[in-house]
Amino acid sequence: MEAITIIGGGIAGLALAAGLDPERFDVTLYEQRPGLPPVESSLAMWPEAQSALAVLGILPDIRKAGARFGGMALRDGAGNAWVAPEVRGVLGVSRAELMRLLDAAVPQAVHRVTERVEHIPATGPLATGLLVGADGVNSVVRQAFWGSRAEATLTPYLALRGVLPESVDASAGGEYWGRGTIFGIAPASGGRTYWYASFRAEEGPARVDVAEVLRHARERFADGAPAIRTVLESATPESSLAQRIWTVPLLTSYVRPGAVLAGDAAHGMTPNLGRGACEALVDAVTLAELLDTQSVPEALKAYNSQRLARTQLLRLASSGMTRLALADRGQPLRDRLLRLATRKSPAAAVGRS
Numbered sequence: 305m306e307a308i309t310i311i312g313g314g315i316a317g318l319a320l321a322a323g324l325d326p327e328r329f330d331v332t333l334y335e336q337r338p339g340l341p342p343v344e345s346s347l348a349m350w351p352e353a354q355s356a357l358a359v360l361g362i363l364p365d366i367r368k369a370g371a372r373f374g375g376m377a378l379r380d381g382a383g384n385a386w387v388a389p390e391v392r393g394v395l396g397v398s399r400a401e402l403m404r405l406l407d408a409a410v411p412q413a414v415h416r417v418t419e420r421v422e423h424i425p426a427t428g429p430l431a432t433g434l435l436v437g438a439d440g441v442n443s444v445v446r447q448a449f450w451g452s453r454a455e456a457t458l459t460p461y462l463a464l465r466g467v468l469p470e471s472v473d474a475s476a477g478g479e480y481w482g483r484g485t486i487f488g489i490a491p492a493s494g495g496r497t498y499w500y501a502s503f504r505a506e507e508g509p510a511r512v513d514v515a516e517v518l519r520h521a522r523e524r525f526a527d528g529a530p531a532i533r534t535v536l537e538s539a540t541p542e543s544s545l546a547q548r549i550w551t552v553p554l555l556t557s558y559v560r561p562g563a564v565l566a567g568d569a570a571h572g573m574t575p576n577l578g579r580g581a582c583e584a585l586v587d588a589v590t591l592a593e594l595l596d597t598q599s600v601p602e603a604l605k606a607y608n609s610q611r612l613a614r615t616q617l618l619r620l621a622s623s624g625m626t627r628l629a630l631a632d633r634g635q636p637l638r639d640r641l642l643r644l645a646t647r648k649s650p651a652a653a654v655g656r657s
């Protein structure tokens with residue numbers, strides 16, 4: 305049996321461990337976190353990611369638990385809708401539920417190690433066989449094999465998000481682009497509401513005080529749309545998550561001799577397209593299928609050619625979207641242009657969005 309060691313049991317690592325053939329590979333999965341993430345959040349699952357979940361056999365359960373996105377309006381900071389495209393085929397999925405289902409799909413034969421890998425030694429079990437970096441944006445595998453030029457970059461932005469137990473008026477749903485701020489309100493599983501906010505912040509990067517950020521957000525959005533204020537009044541520090549946003553610089557290959565990257569470790573991007581977890585799932589399922597059916601060198605070559613260009617393009621597109629959505633001084637011009645574009649040709653604007 306060939307040895308595969310996966311560092312990171314998040315979405316990418318669990319999906320890869322679930323997809324690898326246990327008859328062919330001796331798989332070890334390292335995850336530093338002892339259980340599921342304690343605070344609930346939600347993820348938009350695009351159709352490609354749902355196809356990956358179907359390969360792993362868990363799509364029916366995800367569909368049962370997921371919330372359908374209806375109209376997700378794009379709005380100005382005051383709540384006026386520029387466009388309200390019909391979003392088809394996207395599911396709002398509980399991150400905890402997704403992780404639970406992925407975890408349950410991992411074969412018993414996979415060795416689980418609950419421990420943080422601090423560095424990659426030159427000898428020993430971690431240096432034997434194929435090492436997979438599925439360890440997120442600050443990957444130790446990327447650091448060891450790609451060097452300091454591939455270190456994660458801290459953006460000036462912070463993300464705050466949470467799930468409210470009640471549903472918010474459907475007419476308030478969508479994404480609000482203010483001056484240097486974004487606020488999102490979307491349906492979540494079980495009739496709940498997922499909300500998120502992003503803006504420039506000094507807090508962090510290491511430990512971010514959620515209560516402090518929530519206070520900061522209430523101040524930032526004090527003049528915002530009524531729906532935003534309602535959501536922020538209901539949000540509590542215990543049901544919210546706050547973190548600084550990191551990205552991974554341009555990589556020209558996800559493969560090095562003895563190592564391969566998947567998910568955020570390969571292409572950590574800003575969250576503005578809602579694609580990171582989706583692409584992590586597609587990476588993992590693609591890599592597992594290739595490794596299960598080809599020699600390891602052939603599989604890695606094919607994985608690189610199938611996944612590199614697409615995910616790097618998405619990474620760039622997401623950064624562009626962040627600059628547009630979080631425009632600060634350019635916000636009045638952006639709003640004027642958006643108003644003009646959507647007024648002149650609503651159909652074209654819906655198509656573009």
Ligand SMILES: Cc1cc2nc3c(=O)[nH]c(=O)nc-3n(C[C@H](O)[C@H](O)[C@H](O)COP(=O)(O)OP(=O)(O)OC[C@H]3O[C@@H](n4cnc5c(N)ncnc54)[C@H](O)[C@@H]3O)c2cc1C
Pocket residue numbers: 311312313314315316317334335336337346347348349419420421422438439440441442443444463464465500566567568569575578579580581582583584
């Ligand atoms: C605010 C926000 C909203 C988002 N919304 C969406 C969305 O709607 N849709 C979407 O598709 N994506 C979304 N994303 C992106 C998504 O969260 C990530 O792309 C996804 O979590 C990446 O999964 P991953 O498994 O590659 O990495 P991670 O989720 O970061 O998992 C890495 C795992 O590795 C473990 N680990 C790390 N280092 C080590 C180590 N040294 N040793 C052992 N274990 C280690 C960690 O504990 C973690 O469990 C969002 C991100 C943010 C910040």
